[in-house]
Amino acid sequence: MSHTSLSRFTAVTPLRATVAAWRGAGDRVVLVPTMGALHAGHLTLMARAKALGERVVASIFVNPTQFGPTEDFSQYPRDTEADLRLLAEAGVDAAYLPEVSEMYPAHFSTRIEVGGVTEGLCGAYRPGHFSGVATVVTKLLNQVQPDLALFGEKDFQQLLVIRRAVRDLDLPVEIQGVPTLREADGLALSSRNRYLDAEARARAPRLHAVLSDIAAGLADGAEAGPLLKQGRAELAAAGFDPVQYLEVRDAETLAPMERATRPARVLAAAYLGRTRLIDNVPVG
Incomplete structure (x- = not known):
């Protein structure tokens, strides 16, 4: 009605x-x-x-x-x-x-x-x-x-x-x-995205891509440590500086996890220029 x-x-x-x-x-x-x-x-x-x-x-x-x-x-x-x-x-x-x-x-x-x-x-x-x-x-x-x-x-x-x-x-x-709504290239919609200039906007989708790769690795049984190390390197290469955190946490308690033995989330916060972007994806 x-x-x-x-x-x-x-x-x-x-x-x-x-x-x-x-x-x-x-x-x-x-x-x-x-x-x-x-x-x-x-x-x-x-x-x-x-x-x-x-x-x-x-x-x-x-x-x-x-x-x-x-x-x-x-x-x-x-x-x-x-x-x-x-x-x-x-x-x-x-x-x-x-x-x-x-x-x-x-x-x-x-x-x-x-x-x-x-x-x-x-x-x-x-x-x-x-x-x-x-x-x-x-x-x-x-x-x-x-x-x-x-x-x-x-x-x-x-x-x-x-x-x-x-x-x-x-x-x-x-x-x-x-669930988070995303642009076609994966960037999470945020009121702060309007602060990104054209170059930063082009780099920004790497954040979601890296999180998704880590989540896929965890779902396949890999350990978090190496995946997170590689993810940090990829974000740095894409111009994210600083990467404040990139972590795997329990989806209910936010306790750190090394393997996705329970529902888990991969979470990150990182700066592109002066704009702080946050994102997360579920594992599995």
């Missing part, structure tokens, strides 16, 4: 009232949290949300607490009107666009720290990042009160951090990951 046009909310109270009415009518409500700068990858999340529930809420909030002091918060791409057009075209029911003062009112002093899955990988290079993510996502889930929330698998460590926070805090919401 189709619904009326996109509703916009900037405050929690009217949004909650609307969601409560939907749920009271028996509608399943799906939340897709975003930081805006929407692209086709986000739109696959919206389409998946529409397939899984009667009502879809998309949030747009560039969260200051998950950016480090040297990171690109002020430069992070923002185009709210274009984002709202895309959400309306995608059939989203409500857009939630809180101001920073709505999310973090004066004297806000609570942070959520998740252990275990935050350690290593991006956690090692972005101190405080996952605390910012866990805090804002917990707030969004509490504010919107959806039945289900969707997150892209491109930020795989983030997905596991959110799953852990939801489980540990008994939040009454289901978390689902959605």
